[in-house]
Amino acid sequence: MTLKTRVMSGIAATAMTALLGFAAHAEGTLNIGSYPANPPWEFKNEAGEFEGFEVDIINEIAARLDKTAEISGLDFRALFVATASGRMDAVISSLTITDERLEAQSFTQPYFSGALGVGTKDGAQIASLDDLAGKKIGSIATSFPEGWLQEREAELGYASYASYDGTANMLTDLRNGRIDAAVNDIVSLRYAFTQPQMSGLQVSIEVPTGDKFAIMMPKDSDNLMPFNDAISAMKTDGTMATIFEKWFGVAPEADSLTVTPLPVPTSAE
Numbered sequence: 001m002t003l004k005t006r007v008m009s010g011i012a013a014t015a016m017t018a019l020l021g022f023a024a025h026a027e028g029t030l031n032i033g034s035y036p037a038n039p040p041w042e043f044k045n046e047a048g049e050f051e052g053f054e055v056d057i058i059n060e061i062a063a064r065l066d067k068t069a070e071i072s073g074l075d076f077r078a079l080f081v082a083t084a085s086g087r088m089d090a091v092i093s094s095l096t097i098t099d100e101r102l103e104a105q106s107f108t109q110p111y112f113s114g115a116l117g118v119g120t121k122d123g124a125q126i127a128s129l130d131d132l133a134g135k136k137i138g139s140i141a142t143s144f145p146e147g148w149l150q151e152r153e154a155e156l157g158y159a160s161y162a163s164y165d166g167t168a169n170m171l172t173d174l175r176n177g178r179i180d181a182a183v184n185d186i187v188s189l190r191y192a193f194t195q196p197q198m199s200g201l202q203v204s205i206e207v208p209t210g211d212k213f214a215i216m217m218p219k220d221s222d223n224l225m226p227f228n229d230a231i232s233a234m235k236t237d238g239t240m241a242t243i244f245e246k247w248f249g250v251a252p253e254a255d256s257l258t259v260t261p262l263p264v265p266t267s268a269e
Contacts, residue, residue: 029070030062030223033082033091036073037167040191040247041094044073053247054092057111058215060239061230075165077142080105083218090217090227094185096144097212099268106219108228109262110212111240116145117186118205119174119193126181126204133157135180138170144211145183171198187248212257214265224264232261 034042034050042052050071062069074082079095082088083105096114097107120126126135134157139145141163149161162179164170171192174182182189186206193201215231217223234240241259244252252258 028067030058030065030067030089031087032058032069032071033074033079033088034071035076035079035093038093038188041185041188042071042092053243054094054215056243056246057231057234057240058090058092060234060243061215061227064230064233065226076140077165079216080142083216086218088217089221089223090215092215094188094213095216097214097265097268098144098147101216102265102267104219105216106221106224107214107216107265108224108231109264110214110257111231111235112213113257114144114209114211114213115186116148116183116207116209117189117203118207119171119182119184119189119201120180120204121174121177122200122202124180124204128205129156129207132181134159136160136162136178137181137183138162138164138173138179139183140164140167140170143184144209145185148209149183167192171201174201212265212268228264235259235261 034055036042036044036050038052040052041054042050045051055071058069058071072088074091076093079091079093080101083091094112094114095107097110101107118126118132126132137149137158138161139149146163149156149158153161162170162173164173167184167188170179170182170184173179175198181204186203189203192198193203215227217227231240235258241252244258
């Protein structure tokens with residue numbers, strides 16, 4: 001074997017080793033997208049690490065599948081592109097199962113039943129949905145609350161609607177009076193309003209909607225059934241209830257979505 005042949009063989013072997021190592025790493029990693037400013041569902045702590053209710057869920061699923069969850073922060077709207085393109089294996093961000101979304105994405109079984117909250121300034125004299133007539137309303141772009149508001153524009157009679165890329169900007173505009181009310185997941189709003197910088201804001205209206213939160217992933221992903229089976233096991237063995245109590249301070253209801261194993265959804269019902 002000539003020197004040139006030995007060198008070329010060595011380079012090829014090194015490249016193959018690197019490729020195999022990368023493949024092994026990739027095979028053991030789940031690429032997860034998440035909107036990083038959505039406490040208590042998911043958020044970055046002071047060390048820049050992800051925490052939250054759904055972060056604990058996804059990490060537990062990964063561990064049960066002998067994998068590691070690698071979480072990346074994305075804008076809320078980018079979550080849908082990330083799964084549709086296959087860039088991410090799954091995304092989390094208190095995502096509601098809808099029939100429209102199910103046309104292009106797949107969802108695991110739900111683990112939380114949500115409700116909407118209407119956030120206002122203290123003393124805003126907004127106590128019912130009727131009081132939104134003539135008001136300036138805001139919500140997050142492409143979110144379930146945005147769709148809910150747009151479907152009811154004529155019924156609610158609000159004066160204008162503002163769509164936001166992030167919760168922080170929306171609540172800043174609420175505090176500054178650029179909008180009269182912010183509509184979002186009620187758990188997120190209540191958590192946000194406990195923060196010192198959000199003093200003077202309150203949840204004035206609770207709107208039960210029965211929307212169901214789940215993990216979203218590419219349509220018919222190979223990960224769908226393993227994820228769903230892991231969630232069922234977590235509900236059955238009490239792990240999901242423990243995570244719920246850690247983040248919400250109370251045990252889940254005995255017949256709630258948090259503890260009831262379910263099949264992969266084929267509709268929003």
